[in-house]
Amino acid sequence: MSKDHKSTGPTQRMLRVGELVRHALASIFARGDIEDDAMRGAVITVPEVRMTNDLKIADAYVMPLGGQHAEEIVAALNRHRKFIRGQVAPQLNLKFAPELRFFVDDTFEEAARIDALLRSDKVARDLQDDDENQDRDENQS
Template identity: 80%
Template sequence: MKKDHKPTGPSQRMLRVGELVRHALAAMFARGEIEDEALRVAVVTVPEVRMTPDLKIANAYVMPLGGAHADEIVAALNRHRKFVRGRIAPQIDLKYAPEIRFFVDDTFEEAGRIDALLRSDRVKRDLDDEPDDSEG
């Protein structure tokens, strides 16, 4: 009997619900609905929301514009996550509103680190040492 292959990435439903939650969060942040000192001056972006397969948990990756005080902002959002859940529940039209957990989105930082590595002298030297394919 053949074993079923497990999907390697998120399902279409997980992606669709994650995008719904992302839009609802972004709209809520734009309206400034959360009363918290840490969030008062911050413009928070939501690059990604990843849903668990059962759609019960939404991991929201956020980043304040400019990246300043990201940890404080994530802590403030996590303090208000029950309020946030209640506010976005009607907008996402699911049987159960997912629990929302906020995390700092470090993809830009990681991309910057990789870019810096690629521009380093060591990598440049390795690339310069490679033979040119046009010779020959």
Template identity: 75%
Template sequence: MNRGPKPTGPTQRMLRVGELVRHALASFFARDEIEDETLTGAVITVPEVRMTPDLKIANAYVMPLGGDRAEEIVAALNRHHRFIRGRIAPSLDLKFAPDLKFFVDDTFEEASRIDALLRSERVQRDLHEDDDQEPDSD
């Protein structure tokens, strides 16, 4: 039996659980419970958490305030992923707590790159070239 095209992208459940994990991580990071010199004093934001379809893995995209030492901080979080999982699991209210994997969130960097491209002389020239052309009067 064909049920039509498979949905692409995350399901509502994946999005809901991702938000649940994101909030739990943000609360955990605010408490500063990890004893690691790399993380001492680091203010870490969690813009997004993407869940795998089976909800077993949470890919958390994080960024330290100011973006300083992002790779170093993500490496430290990945070293402590089991500890973090154990600390946030009670607040998740899930049958199984997902395994955590941390990544540097590069969306701001990517947005800046795209903005710079759009402001470049070459793109501006192409945009103004279209303005200079007169519409056909046929």
């Protein structure tokens, strides 16, 4: 890729490595290898892992089942990220294991917020007004 070519998104390699890291994290979380009171009994999902271009940093977006105590769990994961990196490294076929950073995945929350907005009375009225205007315009043609 030339220097002037601007990338519009993640490369296939970034996506592939991100998916490998995601699977490795999910496996570690399922086994319960991390001992921390904040995580006791938590079932953690890993919807997405985003890799930097150089594959040195993996941003893992996680969410505990039910969404409870998400911030505390993410803080615990970040406290144990060196241990987790050591568990992930053997499962990746990379020269260097990426640094891990954990974040709360808010995509479900954002989707619920957008859904609630779309179902609001104001949006329903606006959509109804648009339909009436469109019908009127079609009848005048």
